[in-house]
Amino acid sequence: MKKIIAIFFVIVGMMSSCTKDEASMYKHRILPVKEIKAPKEFEFGRVATITITYELPNTCSYFRSLYYEYKGTTRVIAVNVVEDLETACTQKVIKNEFKFPVRAVQRNDYLFKFWKGKDKEGKDVFKEVVIPVK
Template sequence: MKKIILLLSVLFLFNSCSLEDESDKFHYELLPIESVDIPAEFTLGETYNITIRYYRPSTCHAFDGFYYEKDLNTRTIAVQNVVFEQNNCTNLTETLVEQNLEFYVTSNGSYIFKFWQGTNDAGEDVFLEYEIPVN
């Protein structure tokens, strides 16, 4: 009798487990930056807010932070969104979103900021570039 109960329990256990992922499916996407408000100069040791604007393509896109790469005093920045793969997404045409990036100045000289604006017809990355001196 114990063996039959054990066998039935194991069958119910395996039958109740689903191998399919029932959670929301999503992926990450970098979005082009439309415009930037950045100070004309920095002071060593200070923190600055850099306002970054981009267009949100659909209601399934949600801000997930910044892609941020540094190489000496060059900073490459893009907007990262999480995209939920759902059937009820609505395309947005004129939804300009603002996000602030806090930047702490740690070195002298000047910083070069490269804000990713997408790719051109040849598939090459296009950047909005600023060189900001540090006083």
């Protein structure tokens, strides 16, 4: 019985020490794609690599995942990052690359829309790249 009570107090103590809400510790953001390196064409059934360049705004931000949304032959690409709000950081911009594979599973041309940010009116701006399939 004493062991059960001791375990109970350890668990309660651990839970009470975790008072900060994770949402207040991290900020999730979508960043624009700065540069794109893509093949001139895809070969049907084969895998090709696309390389994007993005810039982290400070040393507290890190790559989380590629934002990759597709519908039909259109792909929308951006960068998901997380910023640690609990860490002291510098405002040094960090340039990184990310490579991702694309398997050509359809015979139609692929339209990639790389998110470049927002314009003065707040509308999304994209760099469109069409890659034909041979």
